[in-house]
Amino acid sequence: MPRCIFNCRTLVEFCVITDMGGAMCLPRLKKLRLISVQYDAYEFLTDLLSGSPVIEELVFQSTNDFDSCRISSSTLKRLTLDLDIFGSNDLDCMLELDTPALVYLRLVDMSARRIKYVELTSLVEANIDIYNNIRAQGGFIYSRLLVELIYRLRNVKCLKLVLTHSTEIIGSLFSARNISFRNLTNLDLTTDCPFLSKFLENADNLKSLTLQKVLGVLEGWTEPQQVPTCLISHLRTVKLVHFVGSEHKFRIVKYLLRNTLVLERMEIVHFFSLNPEQKISMIQEISLFQRGSKACEVAFV
Numbered sequence: 001m002p003r004c005i006f007n008c009r010t011l012v013e014f015c016v017i018t019d020m021g022g023a024m025c026l027p028r029l030k031k032l033r034l035i036s037v038q039y040d041a042y043e044f045l046t047d048l049l050s051g052s053p054v055i056e057e058l059v060f061q062s063t064n065d066f067d068s069c070r071i072s073s074s075t076l077k078r079l080t081l082d083l084d085i086f087g088s089n090d091l092d093c094m095l096e097l098d099t100p101a102l103v104y105l106r107l108v109d110m111s112a113r114r115i116k117y118v119e120l121t122s123l124v125e126a127n128i129d130i131y132n133n134i135r136a137q138g139g140f141i142y143s144r145l146l147v148e149l150i151y152r153l154r155n156v157k158c159l160k161l162v163l164t165h166s167t168e169i170i171g172s173l174f175s176a177r178n179i180s181f182r183n184l185t186n187l188d189l190t191t192d193c194p195f196l197s198k199f200l201e202n203a204d205n206l207k208s209l210t211l212q213k214v215l216g217v218l219e220g221w222t223e224p225q226q227v228p229t230c231l232i233s234h235l236r237t238v239k240l241v242h243f244v245g246s247e248h249k250f251r252i253v254k255y256l257l258r259n260t261l262v263l264e265r266m267e268i269v270h271f272f273s274l275n276p277e278q279k280i281s282m283i284q285e286i287s288l289f290q291r292g293s294k295a296c297e298v299a300f301v
Helices: 003-007 043-050 134-154 167-176 194-201 227-232 246-258 276-287
Strands: 013-016 031-035 055-064 070-074 078-083 094-098 104-109 114-117 127-130 157-161 186-190 208-210 236-243 265-270 298-299
Touching: 003 194, 043 070, 078 094, 078 298, 114 134, 127 186, 134 167, 186 194, 227 246, 236 246, 246 265, 246 276
Parallel strands: 013 031, 031 055, 055 078, 070 094, 078 104, 094 114, 104 127, 127 157, 157 186, 186 208, 208 236, 236 265, 265 298
Antiparallel strands: none
16 A cells, blocks of 8 residues: 555545554544454554544454554544453553543453543443453453443443353452442443343343343343332333243343333344244243233234
């Protein structure tokens, strides 16, 4: 690629799928996509953002391992980070975000690295997928970092959170924190059930809830000591994905149907292996559950 492109003063949107590096000056650049870009050092990203004073959107997909990476911009509003680095369970690696104007964050982390944030007070929507599996002491340290990340997301309105490993450690640390999600209205959760109780208790304005399975397991459900405020006055739609009729899952359905007083629709997306007899049995059993909202419709998809 010609080097002159990286100093183009009229470029507004740019997608790079190639090797890159060196100084850059892109004074009008607002959107940048870096897809599987190869480079010698992650300082290039700092240089790139420094040379892009009005940038608003960055998509950064990397399969390179790295020791540290810093993303700093006072104008960046939308950030997508896809760190597709399997097997890099090194907590000495650092990802630092200094993006105070950020309103949207998408993070896919298949590595295990420390993530340092400034306050994300402007953030409105977050979509977080954590796929790494760290054990023993490393699992505890990384779990603390993830709980700190969740704390930084406390002001968002829309949150999609996928935690597929070390959920017991993360759940224990999360339950010990008093985090209020006062702005949260839409929650899509893929993890174990202890997280659900904590979010319900601390998201008073929640209107829409999607609960997905984790490796076929949704265990550890305990009812909140008091009916959460969101169930009494705000929660209107619930979606259960990959639902199979086991006892602990029925307990969740019973609780939500009984206590959600303004619920309008509960949608149950059954697992593909559910045979017709199982589906009929599940529908019959759920139809007998007490409903706190007379207007509630239960749909099986």
